[in-house]
Amino acid sequence: MLRGLNENWKQHVAYYFVQGGMKASGIMKNVKDIIRQATSAGLKVIATVCDQGSNNVSAINTLFGTDEYVFEVDSERIIPLYDPPHLFKCVRDNLLNKTIHFRKDGKDYVAKWDYIYNAWLLDGLSTELRAMPKLTEQHVNKRK
Template identity: 40%
Template sequence: MKKKLKRLREKDVSERQNTKKFHNIYKKLPFVQRQFLDMLLRNFDKDLQGRRYTQEEKIICLSIYKRSAKSYRYMRTFLPLPSPTSLKILLRKIQLDAGVNDDPRRRLKEAAKGLTEKDKVMILMWDELLLGTGLFYDKELDKIIGFEDWGNVRTDEFADHALVFMLRSVNTGNKIPVSFCFCSKQTTTSQLLYSIKEVIGAAKDAGFNIVASICDGGSSNQSALNTLIQDTVKLKGEEYVYTNGTYIVHGMEIIPLYDPPHLIKCLRNNLLNKDLELWYNEGKPESARTFAEWNHVITAYEIDVYGTDNRRYVPNLTDRHVYPEKN
């Protein structure tokens, strides 16, 4: 009997120590992880109809679902997570409309709350997406979606592209979607200029500091950035612009950047039918001039594939990347 009581006391002490350890670890967890753990502990022994989730918990699950729907469905086989249908219902409650209207401005101000000045330093990114044409009625907005729509202007043209703007924190890497527009064919320079200035103005009003912009090298983007640079030349002078390499919108000095994948693709496409001169110097004699050719890439690839070494140094490179006729 005494041995049994001793074992029970030891078990009780061990359980209390484990509970204390758990609470100490729990307190150190980030807020989102504590919410996710609370959700699992509250619903692990409930049947499907008895499970309950807060809106914050659904938002956490929605972020996982949007990252990978297939992975989320697999996680539901062993974790008590909300159904995809519940998450889609939650998503439909969020009213989104084209352009920078009151809702994006309000969400930007909410996103800025609690951030340090360092976390408010942002990069503005935008890109165009190809859409299939079609119309549908949004009963929440009481609006037919599918026509060209810039928020302030709607036309009767069918939209086949979407222009999307997003902010990304330089310090944390967190992304903040800002706005979208539906356009017919490619965005014109004037439309893009208006949207860029509108988004930057909304970000400034919310307290963010935009230091750079990133886009691809499309003709509309190049033309819009050149216009912004020329406007800055008129404001500050050529020497200031070419020394700093920036343009100014709403008092914010912004560095124009093009996304590296697009730059690499453009370099590759140009090298296919043009040579690149290295260390160009106007006074250099003809015999001293050196060029990079696409044949150099082909030679390096064939050495890698057919060389005497037993392993590849660039295993991801295939014939489709190197030989234009196989592209």
């Protein structure tokens, strides 16, 4: 699917019928072909979006070449992005069952679902402006 950034439009451009998922090499070929066709039609492609399926990740990593953040198609730099809602779901799913330990600037930190739940509880106590007005208990209570 192609989508405008400055104008509100979307256009489906290709469907592929495959058995068992498309391999990374096929994804790379199709992405490059679609970008070339879109460019020849007068569009400027600046980014791609996909989920974190293993074949998608493999295709992106191969497309990177020597640059870790962009890939090129006919000298045009393209930024690959992962679908934000899918990223949030993956983080949520991991935090529901695991505690994440990480280091930043030489200091150790911990991220866990209880912090999100407690932030939601505190936000609900606000009588004025809430930071998370659309979150409900079903969103944050892992027992629900």
